[in-house]
Amino acid sequence: MILDSLKRNGPQSAHTLAEQFTVTPMAIRLHLYDMENEGLVSSENQSVGRGRPLKIWGITEDANRIFPDAHQTLAVDLINTMGELFGNQGLDKIVEAHGARQKSDYLIRLKRTTTLEGRIKALAKIRTDEGYMAEALQDGSSWLLIENHCPICSAAKACAGLCKNELEIFQEIIGHDALVTREDHILAGARRCTYRITEL
Template identity: 30%
Template sequence: MLPASGSGTRAAVARVLMEQGPVTAAVVAAELELTEAAVRRHLDALIADGEAEVRAPARSARPRGRGRPAKEYLLTDAGRVRFGHGYDDLATSALRFLAEAAGDDAVDAFARRRVHDLLGTEITEVVSAGDPQDRAEVLARVLSARGYAAQTRRGGFGVQLCQHHCPVAHVAAEFPELCEAETKAFAELLGTHVQRLATIARGDAACTTHVPLEDPELRARARQGEREKVPTPRAAAPRPADWSRNVQENSALPPRAVDPQPAGWSRSVKENSVSESRAVDPQPAGWSRSVKENSAPPSRAVDPQPAAWLRKMQEEEGPAEGGTISHHGLRKGGSPYDDHS
């Protein structure tokens, strides 16, 4: 048995209506083991949402009791959507067959026809709305009435038409011709170029179409520029036909005169400009070595007395009174004229 409260109970009531409807509230209450008051509360909510409806009871051959006949309830088409359906699969299969049998052009023609049928007679209302922005707002209302939950919002120099729901998104994912035909139809209805920015079929949150609008400030500047008077350029004085040729001929400078030179003048100048080499006095072959040898300073004379002779002399004579013998044979403190014999 299903739970007796919340959305689960309402779904259980809807399932009983689908499987056994049309049925009375008493039958539903007995099936779900609920009170009739609780069942009627959920039935009223389903009717308010358009998922259920009341039908007059069928006539019966058996005699009824006293009082008003009991109401019978059953689901509507919107209520059956709660339990799923195969409409998308059926439409996809049909388009596949159409593409195989008649080609892609047939699919394009079907997509254009679908958009025309979708808008119906409201096409005239959209076209007569005025500028593209007003047309986009009317188009959004028409699409919302068809279940697309559309709205417009300003963005930059344009308006974005946003469709937050797409009933054919599953089919359009395989056949983008549906989205392309819709975009072309929007451009024709709005009277301007549009650009599809996003689609639910491609996984986006909404189908967004950008409708460019003219910037009012730029339009005002353009109108102001048209009112301003543009000055006329001053006409140039006419010139004769041969004026250009005469100017070129008169402006050419005559060639500069050059003094004539004899044929051999250049070679003669080069030969005479070469300086004569300076004469150098000849020197004998050994002159340089002889100069070096003669220029060396004479060596200092060295005392010819050897050191051994001086030492022997000191040992033989011994130190004299009043002085010592130097290496020159003189006593220190004595006179060089003293007699040593």
């Protein structure tokens, strides 16, 4: 539960986590120290004016093994094998065909959703079901589709076309009445992928 909160909400203090789980900060710290020993979390001190600095906890890269990985080793091996057999152009065609099937599936599941808000929330639900820990949040006049985990991260590193396809698919299924842009990208070093959706 603590790891899930840190994954979804980013680095936090023991006090903030304690409020979420209705326990004492000391109880949270004991869990955090255990997870730190396992290499799942790390902390850094944050200055908050006078007094002792605040210890902020976040997950480490090793913690990703706790979350769904979508059989990443197999996926990477398959991608590399397809590249060897069919070359880059052949791999591009395979990624394109995969994207077409994915888009078709999403469109079927969203066909009864008529509003922009409904489509975004429905897409977040679909992506969560696929292991992306997605959520839809309103941000002023825009919406944010946030994916706190990437279950195909290793595969995406091996084949950048997968990420490019996802952005294009989101734009098509959200509709021509909105613009979809990627603001944060896990492969670029961000802790999550964030897509801003702005109604035109």
